[in-house]
Amino acid sequence: MNFRLGARLWWGVPILLVLLWAIGLLVVASFPGLTTPPSYVLWLQPLGRYARDIASMIALGSLVVGGLLTSSRRALQWAMGWSILWFAILAVLLMLTISDVQAVTPWEALGTAPSFLIDDYVGRVFLAQFIGIIVFALLLSGAGNRRVAWMAAIVGTAACVAPSFLGHGGMVGEHISATVSLGIHLGAVSLWVGGLAAVIALVLVQPELASSVLPRFSLLALWCVIIIAESGLLNASLRVGSVSLFVGTVYGSLIIVKAALLGWLIRLGWMQRRRAMPQAVSGSTSLLAKFAGREFVVMGAAIAISVVLSRIGPPSGTLASAAFSPLSIVALGLVIPALLAWSLPRPTWLSRLSEYPEVPAMALLVVVAEVAGLGLLNRFLGLEFGLALGSLVLVAVGWIAAACLFGTRGMIGIVILAIGWPAVIILTASLSATRASWQLNLVSIVLAEAALVAIALRQRSRTQDRELVHV
Numbered sequence: 001m002n003f004r005l006g007a008r009l010w011w012g013v014p015i016l017l018v019l020l021w022a023i024g025l026l027v028v029a030s031f032p033g034l035t036t037p038p039s040y041v042l043w044l045q046p047l048g049r050y051a052r053d054i055a056s057m058i059a060l061g062s063l064v065v066g067g068l069l070t071s072s073r074r075a076l077q078w079a080m081g082w083s084i085l086w087f088a089i090l091a092v093l094l095m096l097t098i099s100d101v102q103a104v105t106p107w108e109a110l111g112t113a114p115s116f117l118i119d120d121y122v123g124r125v126f127l128a129q130f131i132g133i134i135v136f137a138l139l140l141s142g143a144g145n146r147r148v149a150w151m152a153a154i155v156g157t158a159a160c161v162a163p164s165f166l167g168h169g170g171m172v173g174e175h176i177s178a179t180v181s182l183g184i185h186l187g188a189v190s191l192w193v194g195g196l197a198a199v200i201a202l203v204l205v206q207p208e209l210a211s212s213v214l215p216r217f218s219l220l221a222l223w224c225v226i227i228i229a230e231s232g233l234l235n236a237s238l239r240v241g242s243v244s245l246f247v248g249t250v251y252g253s254l255i256i257v258k259a260a261l262l263g264w265l266i267r268l269g270w271m272q273r274r275r276a277m278p279q280a281v282s283g284s285t286s287l288l289a290k291f292a293g294r295e296f297v298v299m300g301a302a303i304a305i306s307v308v309l310s311r312i313g314p315p316s317g318t319l320a321s322a323a324f325s326p327l328s329i330v331a332l333g334l335v336i337p338a339l340l341a342w343s344l345p346r347p348t349w350l351s352r353l354s355e356y357p358e359v360p361a362m363a364l365l366v367v368v369a370e371v372a373g374l375g376l377l378n379r380f381l382g383l384e385f386g387l388a389l390g391s392l393v394l395v396a397v398g399w400i401a402a403a404c405l406f407g408t409r410g411m412i413g414i415v416i417l418a419i420g421w422p423a424v425i426i427l428t429a430s431l432s433a434t435r436a437s438w439q440l441n442l443v444s445i446v447l448a449e450a451a452l453v454a455i456a457l458r459q460r461s462r463t464q465d466r467e468l469v470h471v
């Protein structure tokens with residue numbers, strides 16, 4: 001058993017807890033005459049869900065790498081160890097789920113578990129997953145044979161996908177497409193995240209495998225990313241029916257943040273392929289491990305957000321308030337633009353403006369206040385069209401500002417934004433009819449400041465590179 005596999009994926013745990021706190025999901029809602037589950041279940045249950053996701057992904061990924069992409073007894077042993085852990089975590093999660101659903105303590109849930117597994121729909125999904133893990137583990141012992149490895153991969157993927165039947169889709173009427181697309185999404189995420197954890201660990205202990213296993217995994221990862229983006233966006237559009245629900249609710253804005261994280265992962269994966277893979281093939285694996293470490297942190301954040309999404313559930317109806325949620329303002333005005341500016345070459349027409357980064361930085365603050373705070377566009381163009389155009393304006397002005405921040409004088413613009421952003425968010429919150437909680441505003445400000453620190457670090461290293469070239 002290798003506990004260090006994808007160790008940085010666990011960085012998602014603090015992100016998960018902070019998000020649960022900010023959204024108010026750690027407070028027990030009590031109603032007169034109704035019993036409630038113990039308060040610790042509120043954070044232990046999503047934590048168990050997160051741990052189950054990671055364990056299932058690493059078990060499946062280790063099998064695929066050790067049994068299909070190459071032949072490695074070591075990786076198959078990892079798959080066995082992680083599938084035992086997966087089973088144990090699932091058993092604990094079952095108790096926590098019964099406790100949550102039936103408002104009893106997890107110890108009392110032990111008594112009702114057998115009937116829950118057979119009589120309840122949620123219990124039957126758990127039962128199917130338990131059986132899947134057992135069959136997966138049994139097949140693993142013969143996975144040295146490719147045909148058995150394929151069978152184990154199919155059973156393991158089915159067990160990873162099973163939680164999609166517990167989502168808000170279910171398997172009834174129009175929800176079938178939501179459930180099927182979530183299943184495909186989960187399958188691709190499991191292969192990608194778990195496969196990356198296993199392939200990096202394997203190449204670090206057996207560098208001679210790099211030349212054969214890395215290109216194969218790279219191709220698999222490319223397909224997984226395409227499927228994740230397609231199925232994620234389809235699933236999101238089935239659950240979130242309008243622009244106002246995307247940018248105006250916590251659920252919708254977390255999906256926007258997830259899409260930004262996927263963009264970041266694609267950029268990191270591309271750097272991995274262009275720079276780290278050739279070095280690893282020629283024997284030096286340090287850059288490969290460095291990039292993978294960053295990918296695991298971003299993946300952990302995306303998985304944490306997913307667990308929160310499934311906990312809050314999609315917004316009902318088709319219309320939200322006329323306001324941008326603070327998280328979508330950061331995602332649209334800073335995070336996505338910074339990613340675009342980092343990934344795309346800066347157009348020449350921006351070179352002159354980047355000598356005065358204070359101008360686009362101030363412009364961005366003004367646009368955020370006008371578009372998100374005063375809702376200028378919605379007033380004239382109507383809610384949905386106004387919010388859609390407002391989102392595009394935020395991304396466009398944010399991109400111009402971010403592109404200038406990466407220039408040689410960028411630091412002054414970064415300082416202006418670091419000071420001005422909290423003020424603009426507080427102003428926006430005070431003007432909004434449906435006020436976001438102070439916790440959510442605080443988290444969005446911290447996220448914005450973290451994005452600005454990341455831009456500052458990148459800007460400094462670019463400036464140093466330029467100075468070295470001149471020397």
Ligand code: HEM
Nearest residue numbers: 167189229232233235236258259262299302306307309310
């Ligand atoms: C374009 C990008 C993405 C979009 C639009 C998207 C959207 C979604 C949606 C709508 C759900 C359903 C949430 C619910 O049950 O209410 C979901 C679930 C999930 N997503 Fe994504 N996603 C994206 C990228 C990613 C990435 C990059 C990862 C991980 C590396 C990821 C991991 C997951 C997981 C693990 C779940 C299931 C969570 C659970 O039920 O416990 N997604 N996604």
